[in-house]
Amino acid sequence: MRILVFGSNGLVGSNVKNVLLETSYECLFSSRKDTDLFDLNSTLETIKKFQPNIIINCAARVGGINANDKNRTIFLLENLKINMNIFESIMGLDPIKVINLGSSCIYPLDALNPISESSIMSGKLEPTNSAYAMAKLTAIELGNSIKKEFGHNVINLMPTNLYGKYDNFSKEDSHVIPGLIYRMHDAKINSQKKFSVWGTGTPLREFLNAMDFAKSILFIIENNINDDLLNIGSNEEVSIKELASIIKKTINYEGEIIFDEEMPDGNPRKLLDSTKIFDYGWKPEIKLEQGLKEAYEWFKSN
Numbered sequence: 001m002r003i004l005v006f007g008s009n010g011l012v013g014s015n016v017k018n019v020l021l022e023t024s025y026e027c028l029f030s031s032r033k034d035t036d037l038f039d040l041n042s043t044l045e046t047i048k049k050f051q052p053n054i055i056i057n058c059a060a061r062v063g064g065i066n067a068n069d070k071n072r073t074i075f076l077l078e079n080l081k082i083n084m085n086i087f088e089s090i091m092g093l094d095p096i097k098v099i100n101l102g103s104s105c106i107y108p109l110d111a112l113n114p115i116s117e118s119s120i121m122s123g124k125l126e127p128t129n130s131a132y133a134m135a136k137l138t139a140i141e142l143g144n145s146i147k148k149e150f151g152h153n154v155i156n157l158m159p160t161n162l163y164g165k166y167d168n169f170s171k172e173d174s175h176v177i178p179g180l181i182y183r184m185h186d187a188k189i190n191s192q193k194k195f196s197v198w199g200t201g202t203p204l205r206e207f208l209n210a211m212d213f214a215k216s217i218l219f220i221i222e223n224n225i226n227d228d229l230l231n232i233g234s235n236e237e238v239s240i241k242e243l244a245s246i247i248k249k250t251i252n253y254e255g256e257i258i259f260d261e262e263m264p265d266g267n268p269r270k271l272l273d274s275t276k277i278f279d280y281g282w283k284p285e286i287k288l289e290q291g292l293k294e295a296y297e298w299f300k301s302n
C-alpha cells in the first residue's frame with residue numbers, strides 16, 4: 001500500500017506522519033517545500049511520480065476565529081486551490097482512495113447539537129468562518145462528484161476542534177488552545193495580574209487531540225471504512241471559561257481571568273455526533289488535561 005500525505009508539516013500532518021511511520025506502509029510525506037499545491041502541474045507531478053493507492057490531504061490554510069474572519073479571501077482562495085488541484089490531478093488516473101479533511105464549521109449555525117452528518121447544507125453558516133467553511137464544503141462536493149464520475153473513493157472526515165503537539169501557536173491567529181497557551185504563558189512570565197480571554201467564555205467546544213485524530217485516519221484505512229462523510233469527535237465538551245481555567249492550572253498562572261466581550265464568541269456550541277465512527281469501534285484515548293500538558297511542553301521546547 002502506497003500512501004501519499006499532503007500537508008505533512010502541519011498539526012494534523014505531523015501527527016499522521018508519526019502514526020504512519022509506525023506501520024509498514026510505503027509513505028511519501030509531502031510538505032509545502034516538496035509540492036506547490038497551488039499549482040496544478042506541481043500537484044500532478046508528485047501524484048504521478050509516487051502513484052499512491054491512498055492520498056491523505058492534510059494541507060489547508062487554517063486558523064482561529066480571528067484569522068478566519070480577518071483573512072476571508074485568502075482562506076477561501078487557498079483552500080479552494082489546494083482541493084481543486086488535488087482532485088483535478090487525479091481525474092484521469094486509476095482509482096485512488098482520497099481521505100479529505102474538513103472541519104466541524106461546515107455545519108450550519110443552527111444545526112441541532114450533537115451535530116450529525118445529515119445536517120450538512122441544511123442552513124446558514126456561522127459568519128466568522130463562513131469563507132473557510134464554504135471552501136471545505138466545495139471540496140466535499142468536488143470529492144463526491146469525482147467519486148461518481150471518475151470512480152475514485154473519496155472519504156470526507158470532519159474533525160471537531162483539534163489541538164496538540166505541532167500546533168500553530170500564535171497570539172492573534174491561532175485556535176483557542178494554542179492562542180491561550182501562548183498568551184497565558186507570556187502573562188505568567190511577565191507577572192501580569194490579569195489575563196483576558198476573548199468573548200464571553202460561554203461558548204462550548206469539543207476538543208480532540210490531533211494524535212487521536214491521526215489514529216482515527218489509520219483506523220479508517222485499516223478497517224476499510226468508506227463513508228462519504230464521517231464526523232470525528234471526542235464527545236468531551238467544555239466551555240471556553242472552563243478551558244481557560246484548565247490551561248491556567250496547566251501553565252501555573254496565578255493571575256485573574258477576565259473576559260473581553262468586544263471579541264467575538266463565534267458559534268455558541270459545536271458538538272459533533274460521532275456515533276458512526278464510535279460504532280465502527282474507534283475511540284479517542286487522550287483526555288483534555290493530559291493533552292494540554294503535552295501541548296504546553298511541546299510549545300515550551302519549540
Ligand code: GFB
Nearest residue numbers: 064065068103105129174175176179198199203264265266
Ligand atoms: O478556536 P477558535 O479560534 O475558533 O475559538 P472556533 C473558539 C472560542 O474560543 C471562541 C474563544 O469563542 C473564541 O472567542 N477564545 C477565547 C479564543 N480566547 C481566545 C484566544 O486567545 N484565541 C482564540 N482563537 N479564541 C474555528 C474556526 O472556530 O473552528 C476554524 O474558526 C475551524 O475555521 C475550527 O473550523 C474547527 O471554534 O470558533
